[in-house]
Amino acid sequence: MSDMTILEQWRSIAYNQNADKNKLQRFWANYFNIEKNIYEQLLENPDEIVSGTVKELAEKYGQDVMTMVGFLDGINDSLKVPNPIETMDEDTKVNLAFDKEALYKNMVDAKADWLYNLPQWDKIFTEEKKKTLYMEQKKSGTVVKPHKVGRNDPCPCGSGKKYKHCCGR
Incomplete structure (x- = not known):
């Protein structure tokens, strides 16, 4: 064995x-x-x-x-x-x-x-439920990247400064 x-x-x-x-x-x-x-x-x-x-x-x-x-x-x-x-x-x-x-x-x-x-x-x-389950499963494997802040974009902290002069330092 x-x-x-x-x-x-x-x-x-x-x-x-x-x-x-x-x-x-x-x-x-x-x-x-x-x-x-x-x-x-x-x-x-x-x-x-x-x-x-x-x-x-x-x-x-x-x-x-x-x-x-x-x-x-x-x-x-x-x-x-x-x-x-x-x-x-x-x-x-x-x-x-x-x-x-x-x-x-x-x-x-x-x-x-x-x-x-x-x-x-x-x-x-039901056909509807099968479609919903199918889509839920397909979406679960999808990676969504968050928006990247550019150097010259306004800082997301709300200071009003450009990102490179604020939180991007």
Whole structure:
């Protein structure tokens, strides 16, 4: 048995810099399909709290434990109570009680249009609400620089002097 946790094993495969690019691309394409299927099932009944051991959830969704750990890693930031993903093994009790708005925003943030455009979201949020959440998430990553005071501009302190002769010294 390896000294690495299941999460570390998952990450070593998923983010392997030395892996064949085509192989890695196929790995992710396959994973994204699996992820989409699990989210479709979860979003069908978004208020149901799905819980069990990692192994039980893997069986419930027809996946191997390693793939389930990858899924749990991805959804953890959207859960009401995060799972102990860094230390979990296949017998760790986990739950998938997610915050709907946080999950939608995290999908937007990940640029996962195949997830935030799932038809199941239409039963959860109105078109208007989805647009609002989308825009909130997009704006949250935008950095707005404050206006820079020029040397010859009036000083912002209100003295009436030029900035270079007042606070700009």
